[in-house]
Amino acid sequence: MNNRFLHLSVKRATVLFLLLSFLTLLLGGTIYILWRPSEHLFFSWIDEIGFGNLIDTIRLHSVSSRFLLPDFVIYSLPNGLWAFAYSMLIVGIWSGSKSKIKYFWLATIPVLVLGFETLQYFEIIRGTFSIQDIAFGITGIIIGIIVGNKITKIKNHEN
Amino acid sequence: MKIKLLKKSFWQSMLSVIVFGIFIYFAIGSIPGVNQQSRDLGDGVIETAKTYSDGKTEVLTGKHDEYGRWHGPITIERDDGFDLRFTESVTMVNGQRHGQSVTKYPNGSTHTVCYNMGSRVNCSKSAYKMVGDSTAFQILNYKYPWFMVTLNMIGFDSEYVETYLDTVELVLSDYEFDDEDFDDNYNEVIETLEETKYDSIIGTNYVLLLYRALENMKNAEFRLATIDYYRTDGAGTYNILQTKYPGYILSMNEAGVSNQDLEAFCLKFDTIIASYGLLDLEDPFFPDSADTRMYRAMDSISNSEKSASIFDELKSASKYSLNTNFSNYLNKIDPKLKKLIADNNPKEVATLIQISIFEYYITSDIMRSAVWDAYVLKNGVIELPTVTTEFSGNNSTTSATVQGYVIEDGNNTIISKGIAWGTIYNPTLDNNVEIRGNGTLTFSATLEGLTEGETYYARAFATNSAGTAYGNCISFIAESASGIDYNKIKDLDFNIYPNPASSTTTFAFQNKTTERLNLVIVDLNGKVVLQRELGNFQPGKNQVQLNLSILPNGIYNCQLTNNSSVKANQKLLINR
Numbered sequence: 001m002n003n004r005f006l007h008l009s010v011k012r013a014t015v016l017f018l019l020l021s022f023l024t025l026l027l028g029g030t031i032y033i034l035w036r037p038s039e040h041l042f043f044s045w046i047d048e049i050g051f052g053n054l055i056d057t058i059r060l061h062s063v064s065s066r067f068l069l070p071d072f073v074i075y076s077l078p079n080g081l082w083a084f085a086y087s088m089l090i091v092g093i094w095s096g097s098k099s100k101i102k103y104f105w106l107a108t109i110p111v112l113v114l115g116f117e118t119l120q121y122f123e124i125i126r127g128t129f130s131i132q133d134i135a136f137g138i139t140g141i142i143i144g145i146i147v148g149n150k151i152t153k154i155k156n157h158e159n
Numbered sequence: 160m161k162i163k164l165l166k167k168s169f170w171q172s173m174l175s176v177i178v179f180g181i182f183i184y185f186a187i188g189s190i191p192g193v194n195q196q197s198r199d200l201g202d203g204v205i206e207t208a209k210t211y212s213d214g215k216t217e218v219l220t221g222k223h224d225e226y227g228r229w230h231g232p233i234t235i236e237r238d239d240g241f242d243l244r245f246t247e248s249v250t251m252v253n254g255q256r257h258g259q260s261v262t263k264y265p266n267g268s269t270h271t272v273c274y275n276m277g278s279r280v281n282c283s284k285s286a287y288k289m290v291g292d293s294t295a296f297q298i299l300n301y302k303y304p305w306f307m308v309t310l311n312m313i314g315f316d317s318e319y320v321e322t323y324l325d326t327v328e329l330v331l332s333d334y335e336f337d338d339e340d341f342d343d344n345y346n347e348v349i350e351t352l353e354e355t356k357y358d359s360i361i362g363t364n365y366v367l368l369l370y371r372a373l374e375n376m377k378n379a380e381f382r383l384a385t386i387d388y389y390r391t392d393g394a395g396t397y398n399i400l401q402t403k404y405p406g407y408i409l410s411m412n413e414a415g416v417s418n419q420d421l422e423a424f425c426l427k428f429d430t431i432i433a434s435y436g437l438l439d440l441e442d443p444f445f446p447d448s449a450d451t452r453m454y455r456a457m458d459s460i461s462n463s464e465k466s467a468s469i470f471d472e473l474k475s476a477s478k479y480s481l482n483t484n485f486s487n488y489l490n491k492i493d494p495k496l497k498k499l500i501a502d503n504n505p506k507e508v509a510t511l512i513q514i515s516i517f518e519y520y521i522t523s524d525i526m527r528s529a530v531w532d533a534y535v536l537k538n539g540v541i542e543l544p545t546v547t548t549e550f551s552g553n554n555s556t557t558s559a560t561v562q563g564y565v566i567e568d569g570n571n572t573i574i575s576k577g578i579a580w581g582t583i584y585n586p587t588l589d590n591n592v593e594i595r596g597n598g599t600l601t602f603s604a605t606l607e608g609l610t611e612g613e614t615y616y617a618r619a620f621a622t623n624s625a626g627t628a629y630g631n632c633i634s635f636i637a638e639s640a641s642g643i644d645y646n647k648i649k650d651l652d653f654n655i656y657p658n659p660a661s662s663t664t665t666f667a668f669q670n671k672t673t674e675r676l677n678l679v680i681v682d683l684n685g686k687v688v689l690q691r692e693l694g695n696f697q698p699g700k701n702q703v704q705l706n707l708s709i710l711p712n713g714i715y716n717c718q719l720t721n722n723s724s725v726k727a728n729q730k731l732l733i734n735r
Contacts, residue, residue, distance in 0.1 A: 025185070082185060089178050099168040105175045112179070116186055 013151050017092045020147070021085040028078035028085075035074045072132060080136030083113040087144025088151075095152035109145075113137040199443045203665065203704050209370060217309065221251070222665070225657045226386050227446025228254035228377045231667070232700060235305075237312040245308050252276065253631060254374040262308060272304055276547040276631045278566045279304065293536055295328055296321040299529035306525050309367065315360050323357050327530055338540045345527060364526050372523035377446070379516040380407040380584065385453040386446055388429070389438055390661060396432075397425035406585040410515070416508055424460070424508035431456040441663060441706075460509040535570060542569035544621040546576070546630035551603060556611040556637055563619025563630060565599040571623040573597050578604040580617035585632045588620065609637035612714050612732060614659065636732050653719055653727035659734035660707055666693075667702040668719060668727065676726070678703075679718045680710070688715065707733060 087109050094102040117134050197207040200220070209217045221233035229251040237245040249260035255277035262270045273282040279302045293301075300307055300317070310320055327348055334344045353361050376382065384399045384407070391399060400408050400421075411421055435452050438445050522528075535542055545567040551560040561578050574597050581590035593604035602619075609615060615637065619630040636658060653668045666678060676696055680689040688710060693703050710733050718728040 029185070082182065086178065086182050090175060093171050093174050093178070097168065097171060099164065099171070101168055101172055105172070105179075108175075108179060112182060112186065 016151055017088065017148075021089050024081040024085040028081035031074060031078050035069070072136070076130065076132045076136040079113075079133045080140035083109075083137045083140025084144040084147070085140075086112060087141045088148040091145050091148030092152055095148070109141055113141055197444065197447075203443060203663070205443055217312070223443065223446070224253070225390075225446075226377060226383055227444075227450070228374070230254075230656075231702075237309060245312055247305060247308070249274070249305075254377055255631075256305065260305065262305070270304070275549075275564055275566055278302065278545055278547070280564070280566055293533060294321075295324040295526075295529040295533040298532045299324065299525065302529070302532075303525050306367070310360075310363075313363055315363070320360070323352075323360050324526070324530065326352065326357065327526075328533060331530070331534070338535070338538070341531060341534060345530065364524070368520075368524045371525065372520035375519040375523050376516050377450075379519055380404045381512050382450065382453060382516060383584075385432070386449050388432065389445070389449055390440060395425060395429050397422045400425070402583070404584045406583065406587060411508075411511070414511060414515075416511060420504070420508055424505040424512075427460055427505045428456055428509075431459060440661075454513075457509045457513055460505050461513070539570065541571040541623065541625045542567075543625050543628035544569040544573060544623055546619045546621045546628055548578070548617060548619040548630040548633050550617070550633045550635050553635070553637065554605065557609045558605055558607050559609060559615070559635055559637065560603055560605050561617045561619070561633065562601065562603040563595070563621075564601050565621050568599050568621075569623050569625055569628070571625065573599055573621050573623055575622040575627075576602055577620060578606070578617055579620050579629065580606055580615060582613060582615060584616050584634075585629070586616055586618055587629070588627065611637050613637050614732075636730065653717075653729050655717060655729050655731050658729075659732040661734065662706055662708040663704055664707050664731070665702050665704050666717070666719075667700070669700045670696055670726075671698055673697050674721050677720045678705070679720055680707075680731070681716045681718065682713060693719075 090105050090109055094105055114134060114137055117130070117137065197205055200206050203222050204220065205223055207219045209219075216236075216238045218236045218238070219229065219233055220236075221229055222231050224230035230253070231250065233249055233251050235247040235249070237247075244265060245262060247260055247262045249256050250258035252258075253276070256274035257276050258274065259282070260272050260274055262272075264270070271282070273280050299320070307317065307320065311317065315323075327345075330348045330351065331344060334340070336344055349361060352358075381400075381404075384396055384404055387399045387403065388394065388396050408418065408421060412418070432452055435456075438448050438452075442448070534540070544565055547564045547566055549562045549564070551562050553559045561580065563576060563578055565573055565576060575594060576597060577592055577594040579586040579588055579590055579592050583590070591606070593606065595602040595604055606615070606617065613636065614634055616632050616634050618632050620627055622628075653666070656665050656667070658664075668676075670676070674696060676693045678689070678691045678693055679687055682688050689707070691705065712733050715731045715733065716728055717731050719726045
């Protein structure tokens with residue numbers, strides 16, 4: 001009975017990981033698709049796989065709702081959501097590991113999340129540098145690490 | 160145990176790489192696409208950088224008018240990514256090349272051409288007649304040399320462009336058709352050639368077309384009215400259309416929209432626009448923000464399902480002609496499309512207005528225009544003439560002179576030409592008319608009986624057997640000039656724009672010697688209301704911008720002075 005419960009808990013933890021990360025990515029992607037300017041590369045990719053017209057229609061339906069949302073939801077929240085998802089996944093993948101490679105991967109969290117903002121600040125890549133984006137990114141990292149640790153504690157505790 | 164740990168680390172790393180890769184993919188996708196970015200360099204100077212592909216850029220630097228259109232001296236730098244720079248210095252009016260354009264090539268040589276509202280003209284401003292067997296390439300090269308420079312910069316040399324256009328003409332010649340079928344057949348030819356080695360130039364042309372269209376669409380009257388809406392406290396869009404753009408209301412009437420339906424639409428439009436909040440009118444990108452809100456408001460009024468299908472139709476660009484006006488264009492569209500817009504409720508009116516703006520898009524395809532012109536010449540098709548208008552100046556408080564130029568006669572004799580003028584935008588033959596005979600020679604008309612301080616609009620027109628065509632609409636104040644024509648600045652000529660002004664105003668002048676200049680603004684009672692030391696200016700074209708929001712509405716006399724005398728003066732109307 002205990003073994004079966006343990007197996008279920010570990011499974012549940014894994015499902016929770018995947019579901020949370022998928023949902024946050026989906027939410028961030030939805031915000032981009034619905035309300036961000038269509039000049040982003042996403043849209044050329046979407047066009048290339050043949051969903052351009054469908055997305056255009058969806059965007060037409062959603063355009064009026066854009067002005068009900070505060071700007072930070074459109075322009076900064078996706079950054080935080082992706083930071084959360086990435087941090088949680090990396091923490092989850094490397095939880096309990098004694099390998100030193102783990103620190104390399106943990107270091108990619110701030111590098112990836114904050115790196116793009118830094119490149120935008122120095123105008124190396126296109127985009128608008130924003131302190132708000134950084135704040136959301138850092139918040140996403142922190143919450144992602146906390147949630148990642150909490151979920152992996154289920155597995156480690158049962159182990 | 161160690162091997163087990165290593166194996167585990169390996170799989171953890173593999174998983175991390177996959178996750179990392181996915182997030183890099185999303186992060187790259189969130190970078191704005193490589194197209195166009197603008198920034199304010201200060202002092203009203205805007206820099207717009209367009210990136211085409213592989214690092215090729217085109218950077219425009221200059222100023223916008225109050226409607227966000229390029230206006231005045233503009234510098235265009237084209238960079239092919241390997242330090243190959245073509246620099247063009249040109250004057251623009253309403254986003255069109257107007258006046259002399261000097262292009263400097265990387266080897267130091269220069270090439271000068273003249274334009275009149277986007278059309279190339281002889282620098283003496285006489286009409287140019289294409290010979291009957293001119294090819295599309297020859298026409299493109301002559302009429303749009305700046306476009307050829309851009310194509311060369313992107314990587315399509317002239318020989319390649321010529322081969323492509325010759326191929327288009329050759330394939331098109333296989334069709335037996337009337338000029339009414341030109342567009343359908345041209346589209347078929349392009350679709351065929353998209354499967355060949357010419358797919359890259361066709362793809363590039365779509366991008367160039369989009370940029371040109373975005374500029375041209377800024378001249379759409381409904382769009383101008385929307386910007387005026389923001390600047391006019393309390394006036395609704397319909398009122399603005401009635402007072403300033405009644406010609407647009409007429410064109411909508413011709414398209415089947417009654418004044419009541421248009422007014423109902425405008426009320427709904429105004430409500431939505433107002434819900435978006437205020438815009439900062441001093442922001443140099445204010446017209447761009449107004450554009451975004453206009454399109455979004457129209458989108459939210461339109462029936463999205465229907466408008467999506469309409470735009471699918473328009474994007475395939477299967478049913479339009481270069482040689483027609485908006486109502487004729489609507490008459491040619493698919494009957495099922497017409498049924499979609501027959502109801503004239505706000506949703507359908509919104510769709511019609513979007514179509515009317517989209518018309519500027521479909522006339523922005525330069526390659527298509529060149530092929531059409533060649534076709535017209537070869538087949539003797541009679542087109543409407545091409546005419547442009549220029550303001551010569553005020554003669555007195557009640558009289559002004561306007562000039563007209565017949566750029567192209569449309570392959571047929573000009574039977575009548577002149578100037579249409581009045582107090583509304585885009586005046587027609589139904590307003591005041593000064594007829595100036597026939598033929599293609601430059602002409603001018605003196606407009607009498609003006610009221611001092613009133614804003615007037617004028618357009619040159621020319622008529623051949625195909626009909627009457629109008630030139631660009633210019634505006635002026637009786638005893639003041641509005642807009643700017645740098646070709647006419649000489650000595651210390653002095654121009655003020657916009658005029659009427661509301662807040663930030665540009666004072667432009669050209670001086671022959673280095674001198675220190677002051678600006679003195681005097682009201683009608685002779686009282687000095689503003690005095691400013693402008694600074695020391697080198698010979699040449701100079702301009703300064705001042706915020707005049709402290710001055711109440713009214714007519715003022717602006718004087719440029721040095722320490723000893725008045726060098727120039729102009730009337731200024733402030734109207735908020």
